[in-house]
Amino acid sequence: MKLNQLTLTEALEGLKVKKFSSVELTLACLDEIKRLNPKLNAFLTLNPDALKAAKAADLKIRSDGNAFKTQPLLGIPYALKDNFLTAGLKTTASSKVLDDYIPQYDATVYARLKTAGTVLLGKTNMDAWAHGSSTETSDYGTTRNPWNLNHTPGGSSGGSAAAVAADMCIFAIGSETAGSVRGPACWCGITGLKPTYGRVSRYGVIAMASSTDSPGPLTKTVADAARVYQVIAGPDPFDATTSGRPVNLNLGHLQGLSLKGRRLAVPKEYLVKEMDKATAKLIENALKKLEGLGAKIDQISLIDPHYSIGVYTLVQRSEVSSNLARYDGVRYGNDRSHFGHEAKNRVMLGSFALSAGYYDQYYNKAQKVRTLIIEEFKKTFRKYDLVIGPVTPGPALKVGASKDSPMFGEIVDMLMEPSSVAGLTGTSVPCGFVTGLPVGLQITGPQFAEGLVLAVSAAYQAATDWHLKKPVTDYA
Amino acid sequence: MLKLTPTIGMEVHVELATASKMFCGCPAEHFAVKPNTHTCPVCLGLPGALPVPNKKAVDWTMMIGLALGSTVNKTSKFDRKHYFYPDLPKGFQISQYDEPLCRGGQLALDSGKIINLTRVHLEEDTGKLIHQTVGGKRVSLVDFNRSGVPLVEIVTEPDIASGAEAKEFLKKLTAILRTLKVSDCDMEKGSMRLEANVSMGESLAYKVEVKNLNSFRFVEQAIDYELSRQEKLLKAGKTPRQETRGYDPKTRSTFVQRYKETAEDYRYFPEPDIPPMVFSDKDIAAIRAKLPRLPEAKAKDLVDRFNLPPKLASLLVAKASRLTYFKNSVKTAQTLKVSPEKLANLIINHKISLDKPAAEQLKTLTQKQTVDLGIIDQVIKDNPDVVAKIKAGKSSAVAFLVGQVMRLTRGQADAVAARKLLLKRLQV
Structure with missing residues (x-):
């Protein structure tokens, strides 16, 4: 086994007992990036200082016996989605508008990961401005799915998901507005955690839809996701929407949770008509597995997720039209003609929805339905611990599927939109394969229930081996 | 017969004198400061930057509202107001739309007439454009030191009927703001900016905005000029155009700046980066408890205690230095047989210096009255x-x-x- 194939938990153990160094680990990742990036196009920019950081980590490990107490991710090489600002290192959000933009400051998530001792390998490809679910709207080319190069990795955090799935890094950071972490995790066969809105700071993340943007980890296991989450979560004085409550996640309690008596709800509306039959079967198997572990599963009824498409689309397009207004051509070097087709579409629709005379009909109505969705989830979580179901209606679509489909992302992500507009937390964990492509199980909990969501996800992973499968990356 | 009623509303923008800006930790001071030295990702509107509201600015806005008899809204929020301008780095201004911090309120003129207020809300100031020639080229430069400075907007109902009333309203408003110590209200530094909405007639089918008025005197003159200009047009059977006008103190007249055919669409929507604000009765009471004695109460006190005419009393309280001097020297004056009213007049008319003790000055002045x-x-x-x-x-x-x-x-x-x-x- 090569070092870059290690999980975060394994890599930490190896570094702690000095089985290998951070430099060796980092070099293994950089080698794999060099080998695979021409095929996958997962990375946009490499960090020229990665080895320097790894060397510094090794020095720390050698000289300080307690180094991992204060720096829990010391020496771990990882990848960062290109919408997180990194001072001195180009950050484009995959848009030509920011083609040569060098940020002046660090995103809080990046700063926290740096403090925790990580080694940044580079910045990953994404849908431009995070607008999309396939990375096909990137101005720097599509990222390919490591399981099958003819398929997309999902998006918008497609570069991060592909990088983890192909072992080009130990873990990666993505951001989810509605499905951008869980979706690509599902299609790439890895673990994705979308934290509660306001749990992880958005400061320094190029905004997509401010009211749902949630940074989150993409990892090889649930335990890895928990480790990263613990470092990046928590109040941030620079983000007024972060919650002040402390992050109470006990990594020790995460493993071995008994599912006995846990009440899980499966909304029948989430088995949508667009659902692929083989995928539905895999979800059914996963539910049986959880039942076998002692969970009590009920089928329930929730607002049809198709309504969430409308709610999410209006809220997100409106916020997008506002958030992109700053790229007015006065600063950042490139004018508005550098915006891609998708961004222009979204700005126009959002501007229309916010226009005088239409505000009540569109934006305001969407917010009202959003409140209904929130209330319904609250009611559901009074009776059930978690809500489970499919992540997407089927496995990764072929490259080109989003072309001429202006609502592509919204439809692909429809099963994640209700929990996103409600600001909930959830995971995607691998639960099987359809024609050689991975499929994921969605596990959703109430706000701030990351501990329970992760524990149940870990229990499922302990009983299955889907997450251990690796794509064959000897591409011709 | 056409009945013409002057109908004037004021919009007053006041920069708060907080130490830091509205949504970031940068110093709010921007007058005579080297350009673009008080800036950060937030007030430059850089990608990924997020606004965090300044609690003091929120408290002070509520304080202004309470001093003006407004109702403090128990729930309030910030909204984004969109328009493109080079001095607005985010492409929108964070302001307040339908849930301002304070609603209503009033201010009484000496005549007893009440000027009702519509609202008092909080927003952020923009950067400043500087047009100059650099290397032989005409360029526009942007200074973002002012970007994000807390700005309070006070809007009146169209209750004002003349330039003189507008001037009196503004003087009283300034006295209150200075008493609250929330702004220096210095028009030269731009920390107080005035706009008058002037129309006349019964139907009020139009509204003329007069902007860039940088003294109370100019407000008075501009309004009076506008009223007579509009009256002439209306009497000739024409409706004045809906437009924004500027004021030229040299010619003492207003001039067209731009036409406003339709209302601009700012595409307001709730600022998603800032959670809505919720205040309890206790929160509001705590702010009310911080209110100093206001000019109106102070003036009434002077009228009651020293039998001063109301107008003289309000002139005295308009400046803290005058009032303090009056209070400190009224006893001395009485021993020298100078009545409080006489003393007040001497202070208002600059007959005695506030920098020197009263006794000496009053003796000289009273000696002058005894003739050999x-x-x-x-x-x-x-x-x-x-x-x-x-x-x-x-x-x-x-x-x-x-x-x-x-x-x-x-x-x-x-x-x-x-x-x-x-x-x-x-x-x-």
Whole structure:
């Protein structure tokens, strides 16, 4: 086994007992990036200082016996989605508008990961401005799915998901507005955690839809996701929407949770008509597995997720039209003609929805339905611990599927939109394969229930081996 | 017959004197500061930057509202107001739309007339454009030091009927803001900016905005000019155009800046980066408890205690230094037989310096009022013809003798006292 194939938990153990160094680990990742990036196009920019950081980590490990107490991710090489600002290192959000933009400051998530001792390998490809679910709207080319190069990795955090799935890094950071972490995790066969809105700071993340943007980890296991989450979560004085409550996640309690008596709800509306039959079967198997572990599963009824498409689309397009207004051509070097087709579409629709005379009909109505969705989830979580179901209606679509489909992302992500507009937390964990492509199980909990969501996800992973499968990356 | 009613509303923008800006930790000071030195990702609107509201600015806005008799809304929020301008780095201004911090309120003029307020809300200031020639090229430069400085907007109902009323309203408003110590209200530094919405007539089918008024006097003049301009048009059967006008103090007239055919669409929506604000009765009571005594109460106190005319009392309280001086020296004045009203007048009319103790100054001033009887007798002796005329009943001739007294005293004598003494001496 090569070092870059290690999980975060394994890599930490190896570094702690000095089985290998951070430099060796980092070099293994950089080698794999060099080998695979021409095929996958997962990375946009490499960090020229990665080895320097790894060397510094090794020095720390050698000289300080307690180094991992204060720096829990010391020496771990990882990848960062290109919408997180990194001072001195180009950050484009995959848009030509920011083609040569060098940020002046660090995103809080990046700063926290740096403090925790990580080694940044580079910045990953994404849908431009995070607008999309396939990375096909990137101005720097599509990222390919490591399981099958003819398929997309999902998006918008497609570069991060592909990088983890192909072992080009130990873990990666993505951001989810509605499905951008869980979706690509599902299609790439890895673990994705979308934290509660306001749990992880958005400061320094190029905004997509401010009211749902949630940074989150993409990892090889649930335990890895928990480790990263613990470092990046928590109040941030620079983000007024972060919650002040402390992050109470006990990594020790995460493993071995008994599912006995846990009440899980499966909304029948989430088995949508667009659902692929083989995928539905895999979800059914996963539910049986959880039942076998002692969970009590009920089928329930929730607002049809198709309504969430409308709610999410209006809220997100409106916020997008506002958030992109700053790229007015006065600063950042490139004018508005550098915006891609998708961004222009979204700005126009959002501007229309916010226009005088239409505000009540569109934006305001969407917010009202959003409140209904929130209330319904609250009611559901009074009776059930978690809500489970499919992540997407089927496995990764072929490259080109989003072309001429202006609502592509919204439809692909429809099963994640209700929990996103409600600001909930959830995971995607691998639960099987359809024609050689991975499929994921969605596990959703109430706000701030990351501990329970992760524990149940870990229990499922302990009983299955889907997450251990690796794509064959000897591409011709 | 066309009935023309002047209908004027004011919009007053006041920069708060908080130490830091509205949504970031940068110093809010921007006057005579090297350009773009008080900036950060937030006030430059850089990608990924997020606004975190300044609690003091929120508290102070509520304080302004409470001082003006407004209702503090228990739930309030910020909204994004979109428009493109190079001094607005985010492409939107964070302002308040339908849930301002304070609603309603009023301010009474000396006549007893009430000017109602619509709202008091909080927003952020923009950067500043500087147009100049650099290397022979005309360029526009942007200074973002002012970007994000807390700005309070106070909007009145169209209750004002003249330039004079507008001026009085603004003076009283400024006195309140200064008493609250929330803004220096310095128009030269741009920390107070004024706009008047002027229209006339019954139907009010139009509204003219007059902008860039940088003194109360100009507000008065601009409004009066506008009213007469509009009156002329209306009397000629024309409707004045809906437009924004500027004011030129040199010609004392307003001029068109731009036409406003339709209302601009700012595409307001709730600022998603800032959670809505919720205040309890306790929160509001705590702010109310911090209110100092307001000019109106202080003026009333002066009227009650010293029997000052209301107008004089409000002039006195308009500046803290005047009021303090008055209070500190009113006793001294009374021992020198100078009435509180007289003292107030001396202060208002700059007859005595606020930098020097009152006793000395008042003594000089009162001495001036006692006229040397020797001089009176001298004048009577030197002007027998005039004296005869006065004694014959031509009392107006006494003015000549007063003039002589003034000449001999080189203007030091009090003319009124001299007149009295002359008449007394001549027993007329």
